[in-house]
Amino acid sequence: YGKKKGKKMFVIFNEELRLKEEKRIKLTEILKKSLENGDFYLVYQPIASLKTGKVVSVEALLRMKNDELGEVPPSEFIPILEETGLIREVGYWVLSEVCKQINVWSERGIKDISVSVNVDIQQLLDKNFVQNVESILNDSGVNPEKIKIEITESEAMKFPDIVIDVLSRLTDFGIEIAIDDFGTGYSSLSYLKLMPLSYIKIDRAFIKNIPTDKDDNILVLSIVNLAKSLGLKTIAEGVEERVQLLFLKEIGCDYIQGYYFSRPVLPDEIEEIIKTGKTVQA
Ligand code: C2E
Numbered sequence: 310y311g312k313k314k315g316k317k318m319f320v321i322f323n324e325e326l327r328l329k330e331e332k333r334i335k336l337t338e339i340l341k342k343s344l345e346n347g348d349f350y351l352v353y354q355p356i357a358s359l360k361t362g363k364v365v366s367v368e369a370l371l372r373m374k375n376d377e378l379g380e381v382p383p384s385e386f387i388p389i390l391e392e393t394g395l396i397r398e399v400g401y402w403v404l405s406e407v408c409k410q411i412n413v414w415s416e417r418g419i420k421d422i423s424v425s426v427n428v429d430i431q432q433l434l435d436k437n438f439v440q441n442v443e444s445i446l447n448d449s450g451v452n453p454e455k456i457k458i459e460i461t462e463s464e465a466m467k468f469p470d471i472v473i474d475v476l477s478r479l480t481d482f483g484i485e486i487a488i489d490d491f492g493t494g495y496s497s498l499s500y501l502k503l504m505p506l507s508y509i510k511i512d513r514a515f516i517k518n519i520p521t522d523k524d525d526n527i528l529v530l531s532i533v534n535l536a537k538s539l540g541l542k543t544i545a546e547g548v549e550e551r552v553q554l555l556f557l558k559e560i561g562c563d564y565i566q567g568y569y570f571s572r573p574v575l576p577d578e579i580e581e582i583i584k585t586g587k588t589v590q591a
Pocket residue numbers: 354369370371383384387396400403427428429459489490513546547548549566567568569573
């Protein structure tokens with residue numbers, strides 16, 4: 310009996326895997342045509358100052374909605390874009406779209422908002438990357454000071470020498486750099502010092518259990534102090550609760566991003582948030 314049952318479970322397991330794999334293949338095929346089909350769009354999440362309570366910038370986050378599949382979560386389609394290398398082309402689309410949006414906001418009276426754009430390491434390693442970024446910005450007339458580029462710590466530390474060179478050329482052009490998901494990527498401190506960074510984004514995993522988890526409290530405090538000693542600003546990711554905000558304010562973290570203040574939203578809602586002057590309330 311035991312044997313039989315084991316066999317059956319094995320079959321079910323295989324069937325599940327097969328269906329999952331089929332779905333993946335289907336999604337991959339669809340993603341190859343998503344740019345021309347107009348399946349991609351962007352949402353924006355506000356980043357607010359803990360000093361003034363005001364929104365200082367927004368992060369652009371990629372979304373995908375397809376006629377056949379409906380809304381596909383980023384956790385499903387972004388890894389496929391990365392594995393297939395499609396993220397390079399899509400990444401340039403994201404930057405162009407952000408520039409267009411900055412111009413639209415500007416026409417509507419929102420002039421001093423800056424936008425963070427996530428860049429994948431594959432895009433950054435493209436030898437024309439800096440040139441392409443400069444072209445997109447020049448063509449749209451967007452001031453480079455309005456764009457921030459985010460690269461994850463773990464990806465940046467894979468090829469630190471090249472990354473330092475590319476990021477330096479971007480900062481020469483006027484773009485600021487943030488290191489994303491900080492704390493999860495085993496930074497070499499000597500490389501960290503050499504990177505032309507302006508911001509450290511503390512990964513959500515460390516923010517999640519403050520202030521109850523004493524170890525996480527110490528880790529977050531250490532990251533904030535490390536950033537300060539390097540002359541960098543800190544942004545806490547994934548702030549969902551008031552107690553987290555109070556702790557972060559207390560230890561001198563500069564900015565927060567998270568559901569507590571706002572989820573990622575469509576451009577019109579960003580306009581609303583800015584125009585009504587919504588502030589972070591502790
Ligand atoms: P990320 O750059 O670290 O972005 C922050 C993620 O945390 C976003 O997930 C955001 O929706 C989520 N988030 C924000 N506040 C909260 C909160 O309070 N609680 C929780 N639980 N989550 C929160 P999202 O949009 O699903 O994006 C996931 C990741 O996908 C991003 O992480 C980024 O690495 C990547 N990604 C998104 N858009 C792009 C893009 O245009 N290009 C590239 N290369 N990667 C992108």
